Amino acid sequence: MADSRETSLRKAFVCGFPIKHSRSPMIHTHWLKTLGLQGSYQSVEVAPDNFADFVAALKSGESGYRGGNVTIPHKESAFALADDPDELARELGAANTLYRDDGRLKATNTDGYGFLANLDQRAQGWDGQRQRAVVLGAGGASRAILQALRDRGFAEIHVLNRTLLRAQELADRFGEKIHAAPIEALTERLSGADLFVNTTSLGMDGAEAIDIDFAPMAEGALVTDIVYAPLITPILAMARDQGRSICDGLGMLLHQAVPGFEKWFGQRPQVTDELRDLVISDLERH
Numbered sequence: 001m002a003d004s005r006e007t008s009l010r011k012a013f014v015c016g017f018p019i020k021h022s023r024s025p026m027i028h029t030h031w032l033k034t035l036g037l038q039g040s041y042q043s044v045e046v047a048p049d050n051f052a053d054f055v056a057a058l059k060s061g062e063s064g065y066r067g068g069n070v071t072i073p074h075k076e077s078a079f080a081l082a083d084d085p086d087e088l089a090r091e092l093g094a095a096n097t098l099y100r101d102d103g104r105l106k107a108t109n110t111d112g113y114g115f116l117a118n119l120d121q122r123a124q125g126w127d128g129q130r131q132r133a134v135v136l137g138a139g140g141a142s143r144a145i146l147q148a149l150r151d152r153g154f155a156e157i158h159v160l161n162r163t164l165l166r167a168q169e170l171a172d173r174f175g176e177k178i179h180a181a182p183i184e185a186l187t188e189r190l191s192g193a194d195l196f197v198n199t200t201s202l203g204m205d206g207a208e209a210i211d212i213d214f215a216p217m218a219e220g221a222l223v224t225d226i227v228y229a230p231l232i233t234p235i236l237a238m239a240r241d242q243g244r245s246i247c248d249g250l251g252m253l254l255h256q257a258v259p260g261f262e263k264w265f266g267q268r269p270q271v272t273d274e275l276r277d278l279v280i281s282d283l284e285r286h
């Protein structure tokens with residue numbers, strides 16, 4: 001039976017350390033308002049040493065939350081502490097969405113879903129070929145994207161990284177369709193590629209990017225970046241200048257929030273231009 005704190009007000013959170021720059025409260029509060037739902041979504045800063053206690057209070061119902069999002073540095077701990085992580089979270093070893101269900105704490109990872117849904121919405125037809133994708137970077141974000149592209153049915157996915165060993169580990173983990181290579185092999189691996197994804201911090205907040213020649217890519221290929229500040233990253237600008245189609249990464253942030261909202265508040269929200277503009281205005285202010 002649900003306890004009274006839950007039925008009176010549906011509450012959810014985003015938990016990280018630090019957390020103050022998170023745009024998640026803005027996104028979920030917009031949806032609560034536009035759907036006319038009673039509820040709250042707040043950011044909670046929890047230091048790594050206190051995260052297990054935070055999860056214990058969530059599990060017991062004591063904190064009154066239905067669930068929430070977890071972000072850096074808690075994604076791996078969230079996976080480890082949940083009662084029932086789903087298959088996606090288990091393969092990644094990381095969860096970004098927690099929800100209580102039947103007295104159990106469930107966990108999933110919606111980053112890959114958010115990545116695909118963004119391209120599906122804003123770059124329709126992007127996956128028409130599904131022959132070759134090239135992913136730059138081998139960190140946490142890269143994992144979810146490799147998993148998502150593999151599950152979408154790409155024939156070959158090349159993961160390139162400054163530290164080759166990390167790319168090799170991901171190739172071992174995600175199966176035979178994933179091929180590891182050093183950054184120096186970029187031009188060669190881009191040959192005939194339908195998709196290029198930057199998952200590194202190159203070009204983030206003014207950081208320097210590298211020069212990339214997108215000419216070897218297939219006709220109609222798409223270039224995307226998961227960095228969304230600035231919205232048009234140096235890598236996207238470079239691709240656009242070379243006449244390539246581009247898609248910015250903001251939609252990944254917006255879409256990854258959808259499944260959690262539906263679990264906690266009972267309705268599936270829409271990613272609209274209005275929401276996108278709201279977050280863009282906020283990014284421009286800070």
Ligand code: ATR
Nearest residue numbers: 137138139140141142161162163166199200201202
């Ligand atoms: P996230 O979880 O956000 O993906 P991460 O785990 O810190 O973050 O990974 C950052 C990625 O950006 C890594 O692939 C990193 O390369 P290394 O594994 O070699 O460290 C990449 N990266 C960061 N700065 C870079 C730079 N200046 N040049 C090339 N790659 C860089």
